[in-house]
Structures are given as C-alpha cells and as structure tokens.
Amino acid sequence: EFGRYASGDILEPLDNYIDMKSADVQDFIAPVLRLYNKDGKQLALPHFAATQLLYYRPDLFEKAGIKRPPQTWEEFRDDCELLKKADIQCTALRGQPDTGEN
Structure with missing residues (x-):
C-alpha cells in the first residue's frame, strides 16, 4: 500500500x-x-521488520547428500526432497504464525 x-x-x-x-x-x-x-x-516509518534466515544441521545435510545450504527457493525445495528421501524432516517453524504463514 x-x-x-x-x-x-x-x-x-x-x-x-x-x-x-x-x-x-x-x-x-x-x-x-x-x-x-x-x-x-x-513519508512513513516502519512498524515491523524481520530477518528471514535458515538454520541447518550440516550432519543431516551430509547424510542427505547436500553439499551446501540452499541459495534460492528452488534449491531449498530440491534440498527438502533430498532430506525427505533420507527420512529427515525438512523444516520446522516457530510456534506462532507470521507474514506468509497461514
């Protein structure tokens, strides 16, 4: 707006x-x-700003054959598929909804 x-x-x-x-x-x-x-x-002042970031476990990435953290959303999606194939949960979100989460 x-x-x-x-x-x-x-x-x-x-x-x-x-x-x-x-x-x-x-x-x-x-x-x-x-x-x-x-x-x-x-013309305005921000009332909310957040930094989106990714924490990951290198040992689980290695187990799934992933060499580095994803750099794009497409790589993130592909890495999630590799993690899922290795029977590893891909994501965990904090306990409250935020922008983009519903």
Whole structure:
C-alpha cells in the first residue's frame, strides 16, 4: 500500500516531526527506514521488520547428500526432497504464525 500512497503524493513528509528531539530514527535499521523514503523525504516509518534466515544441521545435510545450504527457493525445495528421501524432516517453524504463514 505504501508505494501506491507515495506515488499518489497524498502523504505528508514526516521530516519536520522526525527533527523533533522525541523522534530518534537512529533506532530504525537504516535500509528498512529507506524503504519509506521518496525523493529524500521520509513519508512513513516502519512498524515491523524481520530477518528471514535458515538454520541447518550440516550432519543431516551430509547424510542427505547436500553439499551446501540452499541459495534460492528452488534449491531449498530440491534440498527438502533430498532430506525427505533420507527420512529427515525438512523444516520446522516457530510456534506462532507470521507474514506468509497461514
């Protein structure tokens, strides 16, 4: 939605508010903050950002014949098939749903 609002020039830049002492944008991760910046004007502030990462067990990958962690979603899918053939569960997710999980 942000892109649509930003391109429609209906958002008020937040720069004057950010300049106030009570707003410290240094608390935000810089690349995430820049996602909400257009033409040098801060039009929004991120309210949530997460890092998606993969933990893996090299011993189980080796058992399944996988030489390195996947670099793409296609490799991830293929590796899951190899793990399944070796009777190893491919994924485990944390205990609560998040974006993209349903």
